[in-house]
Amino acid sequence: xxxxxxxxxxxxxxxxxxxxxxxxxxxxxxxxxxxxxxxxxxxxxxxxxxxxxxxxxxxxxxxxxxxxxxxxxxxxxxxxxxxxxxxxxxxxxxxxxxxxxxxxxxxxxxxxxxxxxxxxxxxxxxxxxxxxxxxxxxxxxxxxxxxxxxxxxxxxxxxxxxxxxxxxxxxxxxxxxxxxxxxxxxxxxxxxxxxxxxxxxxxxxxxxxxxxxxxxxxxxxxxxxxxxxxxxxxxxxxxxxxxxxxxxxxxxxxxxxxxxxxxxxxxxxxxxxxxxxxxxxxxx
Amino acid sequence: xxxxxxxxxxxxxxxxxxxxxxxxxxxxxxxxxxxxxxxxxxxxxxxxxxxxxxxxxxxxxxxxxxxxxxxxxxxxxxxxxxxxxxxxxxxxxxxxxxxxxxxxxxxxxxxxxxxxxxxxxxxxxxxxxxxxxxxxxxxxxxxxxxxxxxxxxxxxxxxxxxxxxxxxxxxxxxxxxxxxxxxxxxxxxxxxxxxxxxxxxxxxxxxxxxxxxxxxxxxxxxxxxxxxxxxxxxxxxxxxxxxxxxxxxxxxxxxxxxxxxxxxxxxxxxxxxxxxx
Numbered sequence: 031x032x033x034x035x036x037x038x039x040x041x042x043x044x045x046x047x048x049x050x051x052x053x054x055x056x057x058x059x060x061x062x063x064x065x066x067x068x069x070x071x072x073x074x075x076x077x078x079x080x081x082x083x084x085x086x087x088x089x090x091x092x093x094x095x096x097x098x099x100x101x102x103x104x105x106x107x108x109x110x111x112x113x114x115x116x117x118x119x120x121x122x123x124x125x126x127x128x129x130x131x132x133x134x135x136x137x138x139x140x141x142x143x144x145x146x147x148x149x150x151x152x153x154x155x156x157x158x159x160x161x162x163x164x165x166x167x168x169x170x171x172x173x174x175x176x177x178x179x180x181x182x183x184x185x186x187x188x189x190x191x192x193x194x195x196x197x198x199x200x201x202x203x204x205x206x207x208x209x210x211x212x213x214x215x216x217x218x219x220x221x222x223x224x225x226x227x228x229x230x231x232x233x234x235x236x237x238x239x240x241x242x243x244x245x246x247x248x249x250x251x252x253x254x255x256x257x258x259x260x261x262x263x264x265x266x267x268x269x270x271x272x273x274x275x276x277x278x279x280x281x282x283x284x285x286x287x288x289x290x291x292x293x294x295x296x297x298x299x300x301x302x303x304x305x306x307x308x309x310x311x312x313x314x
Numbered sequence: 315x316x317x318x319x320x321x322x323x324x325x326x327x328x329x330x331x332x333x334x335x336x337x338x339x340x341x342x343x344x345x346x347x348x349x350x351x352x353x354x355x356x357x358x359x360x361x362x363x364x365x366x367x368x369x370x371x372x373x374x375x376x377x378x379x380x381x382x383x384x385x386x387x388x389x390x391x392x393x394x395x396x397x398x399x400x401x402x403x404x405x406x407x408x409x410x411x412x413x414x415x416x417x418x419x420x421x422x423x424x425x426x427x428x429x430x431x432x433x434x435x436x437x438x439x440x441x442x443x444x445x446x447x448x449x450x451x452x453x454x455x456x457x458x459x460x461x462x463x464x465x466x467x468x469x470x471x472x473x474x475x476x477x478x479x480x481x482x483x484x485x486x487x488x489x490x491x492x493x494x495x496x497x498x499x500x501x502x503x504x505x506x507x508x509x510x511x512x513x514x515x516x517x518x519x520x521x522x523x524x525x526x527x528x529x530x531x532x533x534x535x536x537x538x539x540x541x542x543x544x545x546x547x548x549x550x551x552x553x554x555x556x557x558x559x560x561x562x563x564x565x566x567x568x569x570x571x572x573x574x575x576x577x578x579x580x581x582x583x584x585x586x587x588x589x590x591x
Contacts (some may be wrong), residue, residue: 112480117403150480153475156492162402165480166491216477223481 062100063088063227063257064109068224069123071104073116075174078104081123081287084276091249093268093293096278096308102261106229109144109259111139118253144171147220151232153212155204155219160196163204163215170225186222190214190248210241214248220255228252230260235266246271247259265309269297277305334491339566346563347493348555355564359527362551363543364408368561374444374537375568377530378523381448382512386456387505394457394463399489411460419457424517426454431521442536448524454518455508466500468492490536495584502580506573513569516541540565 036291039082062085071079079101083131086092104168111132115118125132133141136197164183173179192214196207204215213233220228230249234242248273252258262268268275275297276290289296300306336564353367361364393411401408430450470493478488494501516539524536527544538546544561547554 110480111474115479139482140482143480148480150476151472152473154471154477156474157496158475158492167483170481170483170487179463219477219481 043085060090061088061129064124066109066161067124067126069105069107069108069125070121071101071113071119074118077284079279082287084287084290086257086259086272088257088275089254091271092261092274092276094259094261094278095263095265095268096285097280098263099285100278100280102278103231104263104285106148106231107260107294108133108141109227110148111137112148113114114139140210142224144223145225146224146227147225148229149213149216149220149231151235152236153209153216155207155212155215157203157205159201160204160215161200161205164219167219167223182222182224186218189217189221189252191244192218193290195237195300208241208243208306210237211247213237213241215246217245217252221252227257227259228278230258232261232263235263265297269293269314277302277308279308323450335453342362342559342562344557345558346561347513349560351422354560360433360555363527363547364553364555365461365557366553368540368564370527371538371540371561372564374523374530377444377533378451378519378521378539379509379512379572381445382455383509385449385452386459386508390456390459390504390508391463391501393460394467395494397460397464397491398467399485399493399524406476415457415460419461422517423454423515426450427518427521429453430518437523442522442524442526442535443534444530444537445533447519447537447539448533450479450518451512451515454515455512458511459504459508461502463497463501464506466497466566469500470496482530484532498580498584500538501516501575503505505576507581509572509576510569512563513572514541516545520545540568 039220058273064086067083069082070077070080070089082105091200094105108121109125109132113121115291121133123133126144127142128139130307156166158166161183163177164186168179168182169218173182184193184197187196192211195211196215204212207215212235217233219229233249234245237245246267248262249258253271253273259269260271272293274291275293277296277300279288280286281288289300290301291301296305301310345495355367356369357367358370359368363513397408397411401411427450430446430453433448434440434446435442438446440449464510474492474496475488478492479485485489517543519539523539523542525538525542527538527543528535530537540561544558544565547558
């Protein structure tokens, strides 16, 4: 994003605090990194998401809003092919990433998931030590040198503002951390693989307001360096953090994308009456 | 009033259970302890077990248990992992495997003995031997071991599976590094259940590893397990009661020690994997 943020995690003498790094600048130059075309998702006989097309822009935060059950999470998990592990999931359409359709059978999903990380609603640190939570994915992706791993782990922990809090107890269980710390550890665990895109499925909804605020601030700091796609039920949060926003709704019991555009436009001058009703709290 | 009566009657039942257990233990300890000595543990039985010790019997028990565990553990764990992690949800084969395991878990051990005798001793030509006894015990403890491990694996937090997959880890890496350590308590329970059942087993061994109370020279020799020794002393040998009690005490101590050891070993193995990189 900028040179200052680089400096803070290489220069250890500078005390690191949250909010020190300037927040993600709005994306001035739209550059699609993911192009989703005609994406439909279903489980068994039931279609949950129908014909969604949108572009995710590089370095921007894209928020997906809408009521529960309209396919936002399913949408998110097709982007890193997590739907592959759902036995009866059916996915059709195209998702272009670097010019390749990532829904293609030949795509190496392990490598794909290294480039497109995911954060879940409930923090899910592994029942391992804090250190091992970050070390394990690196090892699995073949980073053999301990020094390199050490460096990456420290960098990731500093990125999420956790280094100061846990550097003296990296050997303790990650489950002993508070909810907000656990979620930041999960974000660090995704960041340690240096992904390009982060998918976040309601990352703050299981946290108390204070931790939620810290994580939200973190997400804003990550924009620019990372492309973020975030599902949220918190409209105020979407409005605060996102550059782009998409509104999902159930039409005839199937999820669809009603409106997509710049966040400000969507919230201030929505073109669709459903969007207007939802964001003003009349429906949903 | 009704609540108090209810609570009182239930606590009485609990008391009775504990009492009967203590009674059995107390009986074994008071009758057996005076007879236990180093000579008893380290010498061969004489006069059909009335005198002498149980050294060859301990050795036979050790070999039979070792064979049973070495065979049952890897196979059982693999089946459990397959059932909980890999088998398709509606797979007929997986469902039937589960049903068969449940039925096998309820089969009386004497039936396993007959099977072991027919299959290992006669058909495979192992005769009455430690090997056929151990293999029979392996068959016997497999179902309960698989089922306990499987339910433990299934109970592991699904968020961890998704987390591991979303980090681009392979399924097998997730199982090895996260799911198996996560299911540790159930794995320990399965191991202890199996171990306890195998150590205490008599009926299945009568037909397979046999009665011979000599020191076994190889795995194809017949050998008498501790439980068989107790059975023989108390049923067939007049005047063998004291030796039977002493052997029973050794058996109880053995089972307790093995349980504690198993717990400790599994815990240590996993803890190393959890913390150290």
